[in-house]
Amino acid sequence: MSDAVVEEAIKKAAIAWVSVDGGPARGLWCVPVDGALYVVTGIGEQQLAGLAGAGTAEVTLRGDHGGRIVTWTADVRRVQPGDDEWNTVAPQVGGKRLNAPVPTDRLVERWAMDCTLSRLSPAEDGPVVTRPDLPDGSLAEPPRETPAARPTRKPFRLHKVRRNRG
DSSP: OHHHHHHHHHHHOSEEEEESTTOOOEEEEOEEETTEEEEEEETTSBOOTTTTTOSEEEEEEEOTTSOEEEEEEEEEEEEOTTSHHHHHHHHHHHHHOTTOSSOHHHHHHHHHHHEEEEEEEEOSSOOEEEGGGSOSSOOOOOOOOOSOOOOOOOOOOSSOOOOOOO
16 A cells, blocks of 8 residues: 555646755755656755765655655655766756756756756565654644844834824
8 A cells, every 4th residue: 555655746846845864854846767766965055964875765745735645755866967867867857847947958957067867666675664653743744944134123113103192
């Protein structure tokens, strides 16, 4: 049952929450191809520290309404530029890239030089956690520290409000 859930979730995935070595999960856009998810990380693309060199990762997929439906262990494999898999999959992934700054063929060329295309496929012996076994809590992480700050100001008033004293 759980393998079927993972397969169906992969087919419909557009975003996967991926965690490497127990670190915080990051939402990564992904493209499903032949039962695996492909993600691009690197310069000018999404970032996830350690994914390019990882052997496994934990992947969480959510349903149409945002609820988590399955968490599974993925085998991570880097797709090498120039090999048959790269030549087949990279243009498909490039075609799905939203707001691409350049045409797909130039995007794929840039990825070959500056980025990593990773294949996330279900591990043979990895644990799969489905809906009934998921924890009740949200598991939301507190906001990450950031140097960005916005000062709060008093509300703007167009004119002075006068009060009658009498």
